[in-house]
Amino acid sequence: MANHNGVIIGMDMRSHENNRAHRTEEIDRERLIVRRGQPFSLTMQCSDSVPPKHHLALVLHLGKKEQVVVKVQPEQGDGAKWWFHQQRAQDEVLLTLHSPVDAPIGQYRLAVLLMSSSGHIVERTGDHKFFLLFNPWCKGDAVYLSDESLLHEYIMNENGIIYTGSWNYIRNLPWNFGQFEDNIVDICLEILDHSNAALNDADMDISNRSDPAYVSRIVTGMVNSNDDHGVLAGRWEEPYTDGVSPTKWTGSVPILQQWSKGRAKSVKFGQCWVFAGVACTVLRCLGIPTRCITNFSSAHDVHGNLSLDVYLNEDLERIRGDGRDDSSWNFHCWVESWMNREDLPVGNDGWQVLDPTPQERSEGVYCCGPCPVKAIKEGELGMKYDAPFVYAEVNADIIHWIVKRDGQKQQTRVDQTSVGRNISTKSVYGDYREDVTHLYKYPEGSKKEREVNEKAGHRVNGVALAEPGRLQLSIKRAQAIFGTDFDVIVEVKNAGSQETKAQLTLLSTAVTYNSVHRGECQRRTVSVTVPTQTAHKEVLRLRYAHYAACVSEHHVLRVVALLQAPGQNKPVLEEANIPLIMPELHVQVPGKVIQHEEATAYISFRNPLPITLKGGVFTVEGAGLLSAREIPVIDHIAPGQEVKINMSFKPRRTGMTKLMVDFDSDKLKDVKGVATLVVHRRKYNIHMYY
Incomplete structure (x- = not known):
């Protein structure tokens, strides 16, 4: 607090005007x-004019222990330092403050000092x-992106789509990023503060927060909790009774809020x-286009040899090693962030x-990247970080082996084209x-x-690729709808010059999206x-x-055919x-939706x-x-029965957004629905009096 007997009696941070100019008013309008x-x-x-021969000085503090103290220069600088001018x-x-384009991000504390001509502090604000x-x-920022439409999508859009499923059946999963929801910016900085880097060397961490490559790498390590106080624990198999099933989440906000409150x-x-x-x-909340x-x-290439070795016994059962097995995932999600790599x-x-x-660990930590997409496309595997691993994810070969009872291995199939298909993101x-x-790769x-x-x-591990044999296999299927019976057709084609007898073994198994049996x-x-x-x-x-x-919960079946x-x-x-x-769920919000006025969603x-x-x-x-x-469903839901619920809510912000709904039950999970709506600003009646 300022000295009430002094000259300085208050400070207006002008949050409304500044936040609007800096495109942050969606985050907060009251805080700067x-x-x-x-x-x-x-x-x-x-309370009075500044006394003669006195001047103002500004000091910034960054970090919980004030690791960084910045004296703001009272004259125009070269852009490399903080400076201010006054009117x-x-x-x-x-007071107009100018920050350098490479200033560390975070929460700052500003103090204004009234200095005497001799350099003594006469007065100091809180x-x-x-x-x-x-x-x-x-333009000078390392995350500068010139296209406004890209910035609208990769910074400002709170609603997105994450693609799941398989390369030939791609599902749209609506996701509420919610980077502008209440206190999310505080939680994002809290995540940085809880990283091992910050806890082990706070000075180094604060100074490195000027670099988006450093910050983004910290974020990737902190989103998972394998090495630290990270946000999410991973689990790839049921049961999830001691938490929430991954398929139930529809957005990031409840996860981040739960982590912070916990x-x-x-x-x-x-x-x-x-x-x-x-x-x-x-990353979007911190200002990095993502x-x-x-x-x-x-491909998940454990051994770094750019190939996945899949071992089956003679009963077509996968042979697991020491838990460090290569695997091919139906899909895998990551993020891309836009930045210069100085x-x-x-x-x-x-x-x-x-x-x-x-x-996999990267420099001892469970994180990955940032790795330039251009380096992956050009095969430049020496680029940091983790280029060989990312390259394998989109380029590895899959080699199938049959392991006989006497331990001999027989190569049955080499697939050089299946990995890295239909790499997808939501359109701008x-x-x-x-x-x-x-x-990511050339054709x-x-x-x-x-x-x-x-x-x-x-x-391909030095294995010569065999020419196609006279017998060839293919698997075709009708549309497979969960809850119904359907046919899979296995075709054996004889390209040889004589009739052939063979033994055909067919096996169907249930697997997760990342190939867990x-x-x-x-x-x-x-x-x-x-x-x-x-x-x-x-x-x-x-x-x-x-199969039921x-x-x-990923609703994937695998059919394997072996011809001998x-x-x-x-x-x-x-x-x-x-x-x-x-x-799918059906979600409707009829009528015109007005900010702060009750609206009703109809879900069936x-x-x-x-x-x-x-x-x-x-x-x-x-x-x-x-x-x-x-919203729990009180009664059981019989086969073919329709459930309808109505739900009221009051929109807090204007603009286009999405209402996302998930349905889970004992035998059916991960059913999604979404409604896109536009929230209009409330019109106020103005009465004129004469």
């Missing part, structure tokens, strides 16, 4: 939140707090899309891969999928792709005779009664993951399964609309 490299103004109220008018002084964020609108106790549970969604929220990326048929050779600026899902121009595969089979592979040292559904072994230049079709009927008992024929040098193996199509759902659902719960949330709210 500004972006670096852009001036902002404060008004100091005085006086009677009993007020307008600390006035404000937040400083990265500034992608400022005093940095990890929130249970996350999987890749949840980790990516939370990281996107934090988008969610989904890589379909994504720590790398020219040509590596732009989008950087950041992966907060804890898969609407709720459409944008394919960005071309940013499969092209001359340039072969050159990049050679540069990256891409080899959940149980066997059906198995069949038949003898087939295939005339020359013809095809034999075998139909496998997959029944709900069989073991299917995971006398005289054929090696068995022929084919594998297909079959995503089960899920029902029909049970598509041939069994009764118990313990149904709807979870509803929306940025600027309402915090996450659970």
